[in-house]
Amino acid sequence: MRLLDLVLLALKTLLKNKLRSGLTILGVVIGIASVTTIVSIGQGGQQLIQDQFANLGTNVIAVIPGSGQSGGVRQGIVPTLTPGDAKALAQECPSIKAVSPLVGAAGQVIGGNSNWKPEQMFGVGPDYLIIRNWPIESGEFFTERDINGATKVCVVGQTIATQLFPGTDAVGQQVRVKNIPFQIIGVLARKGTNMFGQDQDDILLMPYTTVQKRLQGSTFSNLGAILVSATTQELSRQAEQEIRAVLSERHKIAPGHPPDFRVQNTIEALAIMNIVTGSLTAMLAVIAAISLVVGGVGIMNIMLVSVTERTREIGIRMALGARPRDILYQFLVESVVLSSIGGAIGIALGISASAGLAALINKFLPSSNWPFTVSLPAALGAMLFAAIVGVFFGFYPARRASQLDPIEALRYE
Amino acid sequence: MALIELRDLKKIYDLGEIQVAALKGVTLDIHEGEFLALIGPSGSGKSTLMNSLGCLDRPTGGSYRLAGEEVAGLDRNELARLRNRRIGFVFQNFNLLSRTTALENVEAPLLYNRDCPRWERKKRAIKLLERVGLGDRLDHRPNQLSGGQQQRVAIARSLVNRPSILLCDEPTGNLDTRTSREIMAFFRELNRQDGLTVILVTHDLEVARKTDRALVLIDGEVVIDTKDIERAAQVLQRRMRSDEDEGEQS
Numbered sequence: 001m002r003l004l005d006l007v008l009l010a011l012k013t014l015l016k017n018k019l020r021s022g023l024t025i026l027g028v029v030i031g032i033a034s035v036t037t038i039v040s041i042g043q044g045g046q047q048l049i050q051d052q053f054a055n056l057g058t059n060v061i062a063v064i065p066g067s068g069q070s071g072g073v074r075q076g077i078v079p080t081l082t083p084g085d086a087k088a089l090a091q092e093c094p095s096i097k098a099v100s101p102l103v104g105a106a107g108q109v110i111g112g113n114s115n116w117k118p119e120q121m122f123g124v125g126p127d128y129l130i131i132r133n134w135p136i137e138s139g140e141f142f143t144e145r146d147i148n149g150a151t152k153v154c155v156v157g158q159t160i161a162t163q164l165f166p167g168t169d170a171v172g173q174q175v176r177v178k179n180i181p182f183q184i185i186g187v188l189a190r191k192g193t194n195m196f197g198q199d200q201d202d203i204l205l206m207p208y209t210t211v212q213k214r215l216q217g218s219t220f221s222n223l224g225a226i227l228v229s230a231t232t233q234e235l236s237r238q239a240e241q242e243i244r245a246v247l248s249e250r251h252k253i254a255p256g257h258p259p260d261f262r263v264q265n266t267i268e269a270l271a272i273m274n275i276v277t278g279s280l281t282a283m284l285a286v287i288a289a290i291s292l293v294v295g296g297v298g299i300m301n302i303m304l305v306s307v308t309e310r311t312r313e314i315g316i317r318m319a320l321g322a323r324p325r326d327i328l329y330q331f332l333v334e335s336v337v338l339s340s341i342g343g344a345i346g347i348a349l350g351i352s353a354s355a356g357l358a359a360l361i362n363k364f365l366p367s368s369n370w371p372f373t374v375s376l377p378a379a380l381g382a383m384l385f386a387a388i389v390g391v392f393f394g395f396y397p398a399r400r401a402s403q404l405d406p407i408e409a410l411r412y413e
Numbered sequence: 414m415a416l417i418e419l420r421d422l423k424k425i426y427d428l429g430e431i432q433v434a435a436l437k438g439v440t441l442d443i444h445e446g447e448f449l450a451l452i453g454p455s456g457s458g459k460s461t462l463m464n465s466l467g468c469l470d471r472p473t474g475g476s477y478r479l480a481g482e483e484v485a486g487l488d489r490n491e492l493a494r495l496r497n498r499r500i501g502f503v504f505q506n507f508n509l510l511s512r513t514t515a516l517e518n519v520e521a522p523l524l525y526n527r528d529c530p531r532w533e534r535k536k537r538a539i540k541l542l543e544r545v546g547l548g549d550r551l552d553h554r555p556n557q558l559s560g561g562q563q564q565r566v567a568i569a570r571s572l573v574n575r576p577s578i579l580l581c582d583e584p585t586g587n588l589d590t591r592t593s594r595e596i597m598a599f600f601r602e603l604n605r606q607d608g609l610t611v612i613l614v615t616h617d618l619e620v621a622r623k624t625d626r627a628l629v630l631i632d633g634e635v636v637i638d639t640k641d642i643e644r645a646a647q648v649l650q651r652r653m654r655s656d657e658d659e660g661e662q663s
Contacts, residue, residue, distance in 0.1 A: 001524050002531075016512050020519075060514065313511075316508045316510060318493065319468075319496060320497065320521055320525065320570070321497020321498070321574070323490045323493040323525070324493075326525055406470075
C-alpha cells in the first residue's frame with residue numbers, strides 16, 4: 001500500500017470512532033503539552049536571567065576589597081583598592097576593555113522646588129557607562145578632566161530627573177548635595193527595574209574624585225570597588241586571571257597567601273545560573289515525558305482492543321490481497337497518526353499555556369518582565385517524540401494484526 | 414495446460430494427539446472458462462479445498478499449480494499477491510467492510526495492487542457497481558443495503574482486479590430464492606461473456622444444477638467428477654441417506 005493511502009485510510013478509520021480516538025490521544029496531548037510548557041517556561045527563565053546579566057553591563061567583572069591583614073590583625077573589609085590599582089588594571093591587562101573606579105555615596109539631593117534621596121549614588125570614572133552598557137539620553141558624561149579637577153558635576157537617571165524637574169530638561173540645572181551645588185550635565189537613558197525589583201533609574205553619578213574630596217571630605221582615598229569590562233565573553237576568565245596577577249603584585253601578596261581583594265565574574269555566575277536553570281528544566285521535562293510514556297501505553301491498549309475488534313476486517317483485507325506487511329503498516333500508521341495528532345494538539349496547548357503563564361506572571365509581577373519564548377526545535381522534537389511513541393507502542397498491536405491467519409480471521413465473530 | 418492443476422493435494426490438521434485429514438489426496442484439473450460446482454455435505458472438506466484453491470491456506474502435501482505456478486511452496490506475501498490478482502472471493506455472509514461505503518468496498522482490493530494508479534481506482538469501481546446495477550448506491554454503507562445488494566457489491570469487489578477465477582462460497586446461502594436466481598444468472602453471464610472461471614462451493618443441489626460440471630467431495634476425497642449434474646446429485650443423496658441410516662442404527 002502506498003503511504004498516502006495508508007494515511008488516508010487511518011484518518012478515515014479514526015474519524016469513524018471520534019470519541020475513542022479523542023480519549024486515546026488525551027494521554028499524548030497532556031504529555032506533549034506539559035513538555036512544551038515546561039521547556040518554554042524554562043527557556044523564558046533562562047532568557048530572563050541572561051537579560052538581567054546583560055543589563056548589568058558588558059562582560060562585567062567586579063573587583064571588591066577582601067579581608068585584610070596587617071601585622072597579624074585580621075579584619076573583614078578594608079578598603080584596599082586605590083585609584084592607582086584601577087589605572088594599573090587599565091594599562092596592564094590586555095583582555096580588558098574598560099575600567100572604572102566606584103565609590104559609594106549617600107545623601108539627599110535638593111533641586112528645583114523639591115528634594116529626593118536617590119537609591120544609588122556613586123562616584124565613578126568616565127568609562128563607567130561603557131562597562132554598564134548604558135547610553136546617555138541627553139547632555140554628556142563627565143570626562144577625565146572632571147576627574148582630575150574633582151569638578152562639581154553630576155549625571156542623573158530618569159527617575160531623579162522627573163522627580164526633581166518634572167516637565168523640564170534636567171540638563172544644566174543645579175542640585176545641591178550636602179549643601180554643595182552640582183551641575184547636572186547629563187541624563188541617562190531609561191533602564192527599568194532589575195531582577196530584584198530595584199529601580200535602576202534612581203541613580204546619581206558623579207566623578208569619584210569629587211565624591212572623595214568634596215562629599216567624604218577624606219584624604220584617605222581608597223575605592224569601594226573597581227568595575228572592569230572584559231574585551232569579550234570568551235576572554236572573561238583570562239581577564240580575571242590578569243586582574244589577579246596585577247593586583248597581587250601591586251599589593252605584594254606572596255604566592256600562597258590569601259589576597260586582600262575579591263574578583264566577581266558575572267559571566268561565570270551567568271554560566272552557573274544557566275547550568276542550574278538548564279538542568280532544572282531538563283529534570284522537569286523528563287518528568288513530563290513520563291506522562292507521555294503513559295499516554296503511549298494508552299495508545300497501545302486501545303490499538304490491541306482495536307485489532308481484536310477488527311479481526312474480521314483484517315481477514316477480509318487479507319482475502320482481498322493484503323500482505324502481512326500491508327496490515328502491519330495499516331495499524332502502525334493508524335497509531336502514528338493518532339499520536340502525531342495528539343502531539344500537534346499538545347504543542348498548540350503547550351504554547352498557549354506558556355503564553356498564558358508568561359502573561360500571568362507579568363500581570364502580577366510587572367517588574368519581572370518575563371519573556372515568552374517558543375522554541376521551534378523543542379516543538380519539532382516533541383512532535384517527533386510523539387511519532388516515535390506511536391511507532392513504539394503501535395508496533396506490537398500491528399504485528400499481532402499482521403500475523404493473524406486469514407481463515408481464522410474471516411471466521412471470527 | 415489447465416488453469417488449476419491439483420495433484421494428490423493433501424491437508425492434514427495436526428491437533429497434537431490426533432491428526433485429522435481434511436483432504437486425502439485430491440487430483441483434478443479445472444480449465445479456463447469452466448463453471449463448476451463443488452458439492453458435498455458439511456465436514457466433507459469443501460471449505461478446506463476452497464481455502465487451498467483460494468490461496469488462503471497452504472496444503473500439507475501434494476501439488477497445486479495455478480496458471481502453471483506452483484502454489485504449495487509460496488510464502489504469505491506471494492499468496493497474498495495471487496489472491497489479489499488471480500482470485501475473486503464471494504462469501505456467503507458477503508464479508509463487506511462495515512461502516513465503509515459500497516464504492517470504498519469495491520476499491521479496497523485495488524489498494525493492494527500497485528499496478529493500478531490512484532486515479533483509475535474510482536473509475537473501475539464505479540463501472541463495476543454500475544454493471545451490478547448499484548450505480549445509484551455508491552455512497553451506501555452495507556447496513557443500508559439489502560442482502561442481495563450487499564452480495565452484488567461483494568461481486569463487484571471480487572471483479573475489480575480482473576481475476577481469472579471467481580471463488581464463491583455458498584454465495585446464495587443467505588439470499589431468498591428470487592435474488593439467488595438473479596445472482597446465479599449473473600455468474601452465468603460473467604462466465605459466458607467474460608470467460609471467467611467460476612467455482613461454486615455449495616451444498617444446495619438447486620444451485621449446482623445451474624452449473625456445467627459437478628465435483629462431489631466426501632470425507633476429503635472426490636467421489637465423482639462429472640458433467641452430468643443429476644448423476645452427481647444422486648451420488649450425493651445416496652451417500653447422505655446411507656449416513657442417516659447409519660446414524661439411526663447406532
